[in-house]
Amino acid sequence: MTKLSVNINKIATLRNSRGGNVPNLLKVAQDVQRFGAEGITVHPRPDERHIRYQDTRDLVSVVTTEYNIEGNPIPKFIDLVLETKPTQVTLVPDSIDAITSNAGWDTIKHKDFLIEVISEFKRNGIRTSIFTNPDLKIIEGAKLTGADRIELYTEEFAEQYAKGNKLAIEPYVKCAELANELGLGVNAGHDLSLENIKFFKENIPGLLEVSIGHALISESIYLGIENVVSMYLNKLK
Numbered sequence: 693m694t695k696l697s698v699n700i701n702k703i704a705t706l707r708n709s710r711g712g713n714v715p716n717l718l719k720v721a722q723d724v725q726r727f728g729a730e731g732i733t734v735h736p737r738p739d740e741r742h743i744r745y746q747d748t749r750d751l752v753s754v755v756t757t758e759y760n761i762e763g764n765p766i767p768k769f770i771d772l773v774l775e776t777k778p779t780q781v782t783l784v785p786d787s788i789d790a791i792t793s794n795a796g797w798d799t800i801k802h803k804d805f806l807i808e809v810i811s812e813f814k815r816n817g818i819r820t821s822i823f824t825n826p827d828l829k830i831i832e833g834a835k836l837t838g839a840d841r842i843e844l845y846t847e848e849f850a851e852q853y854a855k856g857n858k859l860a861i862e863p864y865v866k867c868a869e870l871a872n873e874l875g876l877g878v879n880a881g882h883d884l885s886l887e888n889i890k891f892f893k894e895n896i897p898g899l900l901e902v903s904i905g906h907a908l909i910s911e912s913i914y915l916g917i918e919n920v921v922s923m924y925l926n927k928l929k
């Protein structure tokens with residue numbers, strides 16, 4: 693069973709583009725869970741261009757499923773996670789001005805830092821996951837940090853799959869097998885979509901959770917817009 697955690701960053705991006713509170717992020721989080729999602733993911737960035745730090749706090753009272761907070765563990769982020777105490781924190785090595793996440797951790801180079809941060813989160817009862825490229829050495833390194841899980845960074849898979857290259861799944865399969873052997877849980881995310889998720893899920897052993905945002909919100913627009921245009925036309929008759 694693989695859990696679906698919906699990343700609601702894009703809802704906040706849309707809201708922020710106008711000021712005000714439309715769409716209402718908390719209502720979307722509640723509705724998404726009512727529709728069956730098993731988790732809510734947010735990825736606050738230092739510039740707060742989408743999810744704001746205050747959103748992350750406000751969501752605590754409405755997330756009744758698994759709450760996953762992703763981000764680079766700079767001091768401000770660590771404090772936020774310790775304050776909000778989500779189900780899971782996913783550590784992502786974003787540069788300060790990254791448009792979106794574009795790499796996983798070098799778990800060997802940053803081993804000592806990761807051990808320190810992860811132990812603090814675990815002391816506070818928060819499950820920890822590390823965002824990783826599909827590289828066996830990096831997965832071995834992740835085990836040594838004390839993390840509970842890895843999140844496989846799936847951008848390369850998604851890009852190749854869209855070009856018809858299904859063999860791009862192979863490094864992910866090998867990494868998931870190794871993680872299973874090492875007792876690390878396996879999550880995945882980035883550019884997963886209605887097009888590629890079934891193939892990914894069917895091939896990755898022990899896939900515990902996927903977090904999906906950009907495609908899911910875009911697909912919601914495509915799949916909902918016909919209905920909404922027709923509702924407007926009815927009102928304009």
Ligand SMILES: CC(=O)[C@@H](O)[C@H](O)COP(=O)(O)O
Pocket residue numbers: 699701702735737742762784791792793823881882905
């Ligand atoms: C780690 C990851 O792949 C996602 O959290 C992604 O980075 C979402 O962040 P943005 O919504 O800022 O693109």
Ligand SMILES: NCC(=O)COP(=O)(O)O
Pocket residue numbers: 699733735762843880881882883884903904905906907908
């Ligand atoms: N961890 C990945 C995530 O939360 C969503 O990534 P994306 O679907 O917006 O690419």
